[in-house]
Amino acid sequence: MIDRDNTRQIVAGAAILGLFLALPLFGFGDYWIYILTIGFYYAIMASSWSLLVGYVGRISFAHMAMSGIGAYTSVVASGSFGLPLILSIPLAGLVTGIFGLAVGRLCLRLHGAYLGLTTIAFSEIVRITITAEHEVTRGSLGLAAVGLFETTDRVPYYYSFLALLVSSLLIMWLVLRSRIGLFFAAIREDEDAAASLGVKVVRWKIFAFTFSSIIAGIAGSFYAHFVQLVTPSMMSLQEMGFVLSMAVVGGFQNIFYAALGGVFLEILLEVLREIGEWRMTLFAVVVILILRYAPNGLFGELMRMALARRTRK
Amino acid sequence: MSLVAFSEQVINGLIIGIFYALTALGLSIIFGVLKIVNFAHGELYMLGGYVYYVFASILGLPPIAAVLVVCAVLFLIGMAIEHLLIDPVHRGKVERADEYTIMITFGLAILLQNLMLSIFGPWTKRPEAIFRGRIEIGELIVSGDRLAAAGAGLVLIGFILYLLRYTWTGKAMRAVSQDRETAEIVGVNAKLTGMLAFGLGSALAGAAGALIGPVFLVYPTMGVIPVIKAYVIVVLGGLGSVPGAILGAMILAQVENLATVLIPDTTRALAYKDAYGLVLLVLVLVFRPQGLFGEKVRKS
Numbered sequence: 001m002i003d004r005d006n007t008r009q010i011v012a013g014a015a016i017l018g019l020f021l022a023l024p025l026f027g028f029g030d031y032w033i034y035i036l037t038i039g040f041y042y043a044i045m046a047s048s049w050s051l052l053v054g055y056v057g058r059i060s061f062a063h064m065a066m067s068g069i070g071a072y073t074s075v076v077a078s079g080s081f082g083l084p085l086i087l088s089i090p091l092a093g094l095v096t097g098i099f100g101l102a103v104g105r106l107c108l109r110l111h112g113a114y115l116g117l118t119t120i121a122f123s124e125i126v127r128i129t130i131t132a133e134h135e136v137t138r139g140s141l142g143l144a145a146v147g148l149f150e151t152t153d154r155v156p157y158y159y160s161f162l163a164l165l166v167s168s169l170l171i172m173w174l175v176l177r178s179r180i181g182l183f184f185a186a187i188r189e190d191e192d193a194a195a196s197l198g199v200k201v202v203r204w205k206i207f208a209f210t211f212s213s214i215i216a217g218i219a220g221s222f223y224a225h226f227v228q229l230v231t232p233s234m235m236s237l238q239e240m241g242f243v244l245s246m247a248v249v250g251g252f253q254n255i256f257y258a259a260l261g262g263v264f265l266e267i268l269l270e271v272l273r274e275i276g277e278w279r280m281t282l283f284a285v286v287v288i289l290i291l292r293y294a295p296n297g298l299f300g301e302l303m304r305m306a307l308a309r310r311t312r313k
Numbered sequence: 314m315s316l317v318a319f320s321e322q323v324i325n326g327l328i329i330g331i332f333y334a335l336t337a338l339g340l341s342i343i344f345g346v347l348k349i350v351n352f353a354h355g356e357l358y359m360l361g362g363y364v365y366y367v368f369a370s371i372l373g374l375p376p377i378a379a380v381l382v383v384c385a386v387l388f389l390i391g392m393a394i395e396h397l398l399i400d401p402v403h404r405g406k407v408e409r410a411d412e413y414t415i416m417i418t419f420g421l422a423i424l425l426q427n428l429m430l431s432i433f434g435p436w437t438k439r440p441e442a443i444f445r446g447r448i449e450i451g452e453l454i455v456s457g458d459r460l461a462a463a464g465a466g467l468v469l470i471g472f473i474l475y476l477l478r479y480t481w482t483g484k485a486m487r488a489v490s491q492d493r494e495t496a497e498i499v500g501v502n503a504k505l506t507g508m509l510a511f512g513l514g515s516a517l518a519g520a521a522g523a524l525i526g527p528v529f530l531v532y533p534t535m536g537v538i539p540v541i542k543a544y545v546i547v548v549l550g551g552l553g554s555v556p557g558a559i560l561g562a563m564i565l566a567q568v569e570n571l572a573t574v575l576i577p578d579t580t581r582a583l584a585y586k587d588a589y590g591l592v593l594l595v596l597v598l599v600f601r602p603q604g605l606f607g608e609k610v611r612k613s
Binding site for chain 1: 588598
């Protein structure tokens with residue numbers, strides 16, 4: 001039974017991937033290609049955030065700060081030091097990895113609300129520092145960035161973001177289905193019990209922070225070279241709230257549902273443009289309702305219903 | 314620095330400290346009784362500013378009466394939030410309670426911010442102050458609206474301390490914050506006490522927002538920075554410790570005020586002003602999570 005469920009999930013995933021691959025071929029407008037590309041960025045952020053929260057049980061409000069660190073690293077390295085993007089983007093991953101390692105190491109003893117507070121503080125310190133050091137970063141004006149490609153055509157960006165999304169989901173999935181995924185679950189359920197059974201709790205908690213930070217940093221640098229501007233506002237707590245909403249609405253206990261939530265909410269944000277600021281109000285109500293009554297998220301519940309119906313037959 | 318300039322800074326620091334203490338005290342009471350950090354606290358503060366604006370400036374109520382209305386409205390809103398969103402945790406209806414309470418209060422913060430943005434727009438509002446004009450003490454000049462607001466804040470803090478120390482409800486709150494189950498065994502209604510605590514904390518946040526609104530203006534994101542400071546304060550003083558929250562507020566306000574004066578490069582000093590407290594927060598959380606006065610927290 002479990003195997004058949006798995007097959008169905010893989011088929012559903014392949015169908016969605018095929019749909020996204022084919023979309024630009026159907027003469028989809030430039031505008032929607034742009035929106036979907038941004039949606040893929042948020043999908044990477046939401047899924048790598050849900051890796052921490054949903055699988056390891058560690059909340060972090062510093063995820064957008066990590067993305068910002070990656071973006072600024074790559075933009076400064078390529079702009080001020082003339083590094084080619086093929087080097088500056090991995091450098092961004094490396095730098096955010098180091099930050100993730102440091103934050104993970106510092107926060108080892110913390111959990112729950114204490115961890116939330118520390119990561120909020122870290123995130124704000126990064127944002128304030130980048131805003132204040134205006135000789136390097138031009139403060140809140142932001143820095144111009146070179147594009148990933150020479151052309152202004154949106155389609156190459158679309159496919160490279162899709163490729164980044166698919167590969168990061170694939171890497172996360174491979175890690176989660178290995179022994180490491182079991183270690184994560186053990187830490188989430190009971191850290192002390194996990195340690196007593198020989199799980200290297202310290203190592204895997206730090207690994208989780210570093211791993212999700214690297215993904216966020218690389219996504220952030222891609223984003224910067226797509227919109228060709230980085231500003232400190234990309235690491236504001238409002239942005240963090242947006243990513244949290246995406247992960248929760250999609251289903252933060254599963255990286256794929258969280259990623260779908262990212263694309264879904266970004267599309268919804270555009271479709272509902274007419275109602276203006278009421279959009280975020282509406283999303284927040286949905287987030288609260290989902291957290292309270294359907295913690296598996298929209299896609300988690302849909303999949304559960306689909307599977308349940310099949311089982312009944 | 315001359316003595317007058319120095320005293321002016323100290324008095325300003327004291328006034329700001331009282332505002333900080335009001336916000337932090339509410340956060341601390343909520344944490345003490347319910348063992349949750351309310352990530353929407355800054356938005357309740359902001360809501361207080363808007364409710365005050367509606368009653369004092371649009372409906373034309375006398376300012377003091379409007380502050381009391383704010384307290385009452387925020388008290389009811391706080392009780393409703395606790396009943397609808399937080400209480401299910403204690404009834405075991407929620408899996409993974411830790412992450413749930415953090416995310417649900419954070420979601421509530423997003424909701425309130427965008428709701429006010431939708432209704433009132435992003436522009437700042439300046440509601441009526443309790444008292445306008447200046448007060449001169451010798452050579453010292455203090456603006457009257459700040460002093461009056463700080464005075465009202467001081468009265469409120471005194472009232473809360475009295476409530477917690479001498480009334481039955483206050484004793485019940487302290488009992489639940491020490492041990493929820495034992496408090497229930499000796500006849501305390503923990504559910505009602507939790508609701509009262511959240512209501513009281515919200516009312517305090519709202520009062521702070523209402524009193525500060527005329528000074529620092531009312532806008533949808535006005536709560537973001539003050540609440541982060543409130544986190545710094547309660548962590549500094551120890552989460553759940555009431556005297557710790559008041560002392561922490563005074564320490565933070567003085568540190569910020571004097572640090573900006575003492576650092577030579579003014580633009581950069583101002584830009585980093587909000588970061589000092591945050592660095593302090595990280596240091597305290599990492600090296601002394603129980604805070605300066607809090608009890609050591611046992612891991613759940």
